[in-house]
Amino acid sequence: MFPTRVMRMQASRPFAFPTPKEAQSATAHTISQRLRTLKRVPPELIPLGIVLGIAVGAAIYSSGKKLMTDKTLRLSRNSPESREH
Numbered sequence: 508m509f510p511t512r513v514m515r516m517q518a519s520r521p522f523a524f525p526t527p528k529e530a531q532s533a534t535a536h537t538i539s540q541r542l543r544t545l546k547r548v549p550p551e552l553i554p555l556g557i558v559l560g561i562a563v564g565a566a567i568y569s570s571g572k573k574l575m576t577d578k579t580l581r582l583s584r585n586s587p588e589s590r591e592h
Contacts, residue, residue, distance in 0.1 A: 548556075574580065
């Protein structure tokens, strides 16, 4: 790799690790900037995101329902006096 390319790669370092002053000025625009980046998502990926969102939601729901309703789950350790040897 040429030394000039290495020097050119370090130009983006302030964006990766901003100084405290840059971090304060950037926080005011982060929500609007993130909303603008959603417009750059290709339309083909939107149905995939919806399906993944539904799948994750269903997994959380079914896991939560299982944890709340299943009486055979062991939720705590057995106390030493109740163990049979």
